[in-house]
Amino acid sequence: MRKFETSPDEPVVSLLSPEFEDDPVGALARLRDRSPLVRVGFPGGERVWLVTRAEDIRKVMSDPRFVVDVSKVPGHEGPSLTEQMVATLDLSDELSDYFGANLMLEDGQSHVRLRRVLAPAFTNRRIEALRPRIEEISAQLLDTLERKGAGDLLHEYAAPLTITVICELIGIDEADQPQIRKWMAEYVNVEADFTSSLLGLCGHLKELLKRRRAQPANDLISTLVQAMDAEDVQLSEADAISLTVTLVNASYHAMNDFIVNAVLVLEENPDQLALLRADPTALPHAVEELMRIGSSISNAGPRYATHDMEFAGVPIRQGDALTGSIHSANFDPRYFPRPEQCDIQRRPKPGEGHLSFGAGPHRCIGAALANLEGGVAIDHLMLQRDSVKVAVSRSELTYRDTMPGGAPRLLTSLPVRM
Template sequence: MDEPIVSLMKPEFTDDPICAYARLREKAPLVRVGYPGGPASWLITRNGEVKAALSDPRLVTNYGNVPGHQGPSVADLMVATLDMPEEFRDFLAANMMLQDGEYHARLRRLVTPAFTARRIKALRPRIEEISARLLDALAKKGSGDLIEEYSSPLTGTVICELIGIEEADQPQVRKWMNDYADAGADLAASARGMLEYLQKLIERRRAEPADDMISMLVQASDEDGDRLSESEIISLVLVVVNNGHHSTAHFIPNALLALFDNPDQLALLRARPDALPHAMDELMRIANPVPTAGQRYATEDLEFAGVPIRKGEALTGSFLSANYDPRVFPEPERCDVERVVKRGEGHLSFGAGPHYCIGATLANLEGEIALDHLLLQRDSLEVTVSRDDLKYTEATPGGARLLSALPVRL
């Protein structure tokens, strides 16, 4: 008898997602789910099983790597469904997020030096400077949208500077970056503009290297002298833009609301600001704007969490469900900024396994600085609308549900 399919389009999954996913989690570690017009897949609901899936070599991110696969590639489908320029196909095909095995390991090996703990730590003074400047401008106005006027330009500017986008070009590049998450934007035009800009920037950095990510990628080589192609460099930059900008820009307002909802925890941090770095794990657990991992595809008939999975079937890990799993987090709905979890366990907001987020250290640092500046160094910030009046946009059915705006007064 086939497993009944749960529709994630039901209102309960947007009205009260924590409780809705808790019911699925207690029902089973794997639940059959579906969306209108799309094939059913398996949703992984428990922390341990999500973590295991993200490290299981039998599950791949690129279904083109499923033995016997025939049909369009992931790049082909993205070009068609997103109406992307044809010239974008090579960059989509080189997307590190959609690669497996040695090719993925090679790309990651060559980009990781740009994200070492030492390099990220050295960014603190500059991130603090950008944050202070944005907050000063917002304070002079007296009120505004925290996302549009603070968190988005903060993370966008940091990513631009990390990549090596010249200051005069940053407003246009940040617009292209923001268009990626704007359902009403002309994505094809933005993608083409970003592509042409990056091609010219790579050419300039080949001639005159600087201390930035583009220059590092242009010069990067492994022990065999293997270098990245232009398509691979552009693809890596786009991965950093899309994963390092939008997610942190929306984590900041989510975390701020979480602390306002838990005034005892905010009071604790204000009394002990040195506790903020530790608190970031708990805030990342409950305020993560990315609800699911990318799909994994079974490369063979297998059994996972006691469930038979057929070759080619898709499995998706629910970060939202995993981060509230009481097997790992006692009283998971309680915000506890002093929470300590067992070694080797914890939130999965940055993923796990070979695809663990290379920008995790940067995201933590940006979030920590932002919350320190917004809530610990000042106590005057107020949200000027009720929670019921907050509006959200959903990028895809069952996907990221992002705040459209957060009106505040300083």
């Protein structure tokens, strides 16, 4: 069977061209108006279908004809797009000992099995019980910043808040959390020693699994140990480590960037901030709107067509890879009237909200935790305190890529005055 074969003269869009950096919303709108599916170049030279419209992205994410595990495509040979991207990082062979099944790269019953293991830690009741602790951490960090009078909102508030919350949920001891944060910062830094950082994190988690087997606690690591010991679950140590690394990575970087982006959006929309301060009960809706506008998640992971078909009026061939543009979906005027405007009173219909958490079976398991953290951060930064001011202009902000030739691009800092 061919591998992601396309016509050599087929027009291909580069998402790395300047227009997508200078005006991503406008550039994606032009693609969305042009076609529901557009061929784009992917790091490594492959060509992928970019799905541009919200309705079609939801369908791809929920349609069993599309899979995230390319080995489930009949007759497919060769690595997946994700594996090709990882290969460009030249990782150590030692890392293969640590990684088992990946929640984001499994389909069907394999995915259900892994998600079921994690589900008890992410019930709405369990997440809501974390609120007092999240509020305590947030208040302590802001008190420190306020005493200084100025600082970096990313590195002195958002990053320590999110790493502390996910580490406590997982069961990583307080004394070890600064090292975990250091590893996670290096994990997405193309200039850092990616392999050493990831090896360090995985080695620490392996040791922690041993510790919790000897002394169980009320944390996710202990839950994973129980699953490893249960005959009917069949969870390996490598599976447990892979699941934990995925959770830490997703919870840390995405939430850091969301918090600082939300502050920027509200500062640039003082009328919306005034509305929110006048009616703090609108905070959950404001979080949803800010998640729509301020998420750093640009594209969904690739899905692969299991057979030839027509999708959104476009012929798709078996083995073709499709990725949904989350940014395009979140600004799709078919779902969000005046999408470029921040509107904290926006009330999408059920099933028609933003796609920053994905959709379908692979919708982010930590969505409730992200909404809680985001709500507490906005409440403490912009409602309970009204003195936080961004100390630089938008043009002075700097970003860094998280992988060679790939997105998302994350802020390097956000200087503020208190």
